C-alpha cells in the first residue's frame with residue numbers, strides 16, 4: 001500500500017486541537033476593529049501554512065452539506081478561498097470567485113468563473129460572527145443572477161449571524177459552534193473554567209440583533225437596575241442601584257477650597273448626583289470633621305464619595321497614602337483611582353487596604369486633557385490590568401467606552417453643556433457625546449456646576465442631559 005494514500009480522516013476534535021496548537025484559535029485580550037475587547041480570537045489564515053490541516057478542514061465542511069443541490073461554490077474572500085478551492089478540486093464541483101472590487105479595466109467582472117442565471121451556489125466561509133461577510137458575497141452573486149440558499153462555515157461564533165442569514169433566506173451549516181470549541185478545548189485540558197466562563201459571558205453580551213445593521217458590533221446596553229444584578233462587586237452594584245433610583249449618571253467634582261464651601265455645595269447638589277468627587281488635598285482647612293460631615297451628607301442624599309487622589313506610586317507607598325496619613329482616605333472614600341504606570345503593584349497595594357473596607361478602584365485609562373499620554377497601547381494595557389484585578393478594580397476614568405464587560409463602569413471628566421477647552425488644556429465634551437455616542441456611564445462635572453450662578457439649577461440641567469443621553473443610547477440599542 002502506498003503510504004501517501006493512508007491518511008486517515010481526522011476527527012473533529014483532533015482538528016480543533018490542531019487549530020489551537022497552530023494559534024488559529026487564541027485566548028487573551030484582543031481589541032477588535034470595533035474597539036471592543038474580545039477574550040477569543042480566530043485567525044484561520046494561518047491554515048495555509050498547514051496544508052494537511054487545511055485539507056481536513058475542507059473535508060469537514062464538505063461532509064456538512066448535501067452537495068447535489070449546488071451547481072457551484074464560492075469562498076468568501078480571502079481566508080475561505082483556499083478552502084473552497086480544495087473542496088472544488090476534490091469533489092469536481094465548479095468554483096466561482098467574488099472580487100472584492102470590480103476590475104476597473106477589461107471585463108469589469110464582480111464574479112469570476114462560468115455561471116448561468118438561476119444556478120444555485122454554496123457559499124463557503126471560515127468564521128461567521130454577524131453574517132455580514134457571507135451576506136456581501138451573497139449580494140454579489142445575486143447581482144449576477146446566481147442564487148444563494150445555503151452557506152457552510154467552519155465556526156459559528158453564536159453571535160447572531162445564523163439568525164441574520166436565516167432572515168435573508170440563507171441557511172447556515174456550521175461544523176463547530178463557539179460552545180463546541182470551548183467544550184473540546186476544556187475537555188482536553190487546554191482551557192481552564194475561568195477562561196471558558198469569560199468567553200461564554202463575552203458571547204452572551206455581544207450578540208447581534210437579527211435585524212441590526214451588521215457593520216459593527218455594539219455591546220448590549222442594560223438599564224442600571226438590570227446591570228447592577230450582573231455585578232458581584234458591592235461598590236459597583238450599589239452605584240448602579242443609586243443611578244437607577246435617582247435617575248442620575250452625574251458625578252459632581254466638588255473642587256472648592258474650603259470645608260464650608262464643600263459641605264454647603266454638596267448639601268444643595270447632593271439630591272441630583274450619584275457621586276461626589278473630591279480632591280481632598282485642595283481644602284485649605286481640612287479636618288476629620290469635614291469628612292465625617294461629608295459622609296453624613298452621602299448617607300442623607302444617597303451618593304458615593306470618590307476621592308480623585310490618582311495614586312501613582314509603588315504598592316508599599318500607595319498603601320500608606322491610602323490607609324493612613326492626615327487624610328486617612330480609606331476611612332471615608334467609597335471609590336479611589338490610580339494610574340497604571342507603576343504596574344499592577346499599585347492596585348495590589350491599594351487593595352490590601354481597601355478591599356476589606358468595601359472600597360473600589362478606578363484605573364485612569366484615558367484623560368481629558370489635551371496632549372495627554374494615556375492613549376493607544378497604554379490604554380489597552382490599563383484595561384488588561386483592570387481585567388486581571390476585577391475583584392477590586394471597578395472601572396475606568398476614560399473618554400471612551402473601553403470594554404464591553406458590563407461590570408466595569410466608565411466615568412468621563414471634561415464635560416460641559418457645550419464642547420470646548422479651558423486655557424490650561426482641559427477639553428470639554430457634551431453629555432450626549434460622552435454618554436450616547438461614546439458609551440461612557442457617568443459624566444463628571446466640576447466648574448460647570450460649582451461656578452454656575454445657580455449650582456442647583458446647573459446640576460439639575462446636567463442630571464437631565466446625562467440621563468436623557470443614556471435613555472437615547474438604550475433606545476437606540478433596543479430599536480436598532
Ligand SMILES: O=c1ccn([C@@H]2O[C@H](COP(=O)(O)O)[C@@H](O)[C@H]2O)c(=O)[nH]1
Pocket residue numbers: 253255279308366367368369397413414415426444445446447448
Ligand atoms: O482626565 C481627567 C481626570 C480627572 N479630571 C478631574 O475632573 C475634574 C474636572 O473638572 P472641570 O471643572 O469639570 O473641568 C477635575 O477635578 C479634574 O481633576 C479631569 O478633568 N480629567
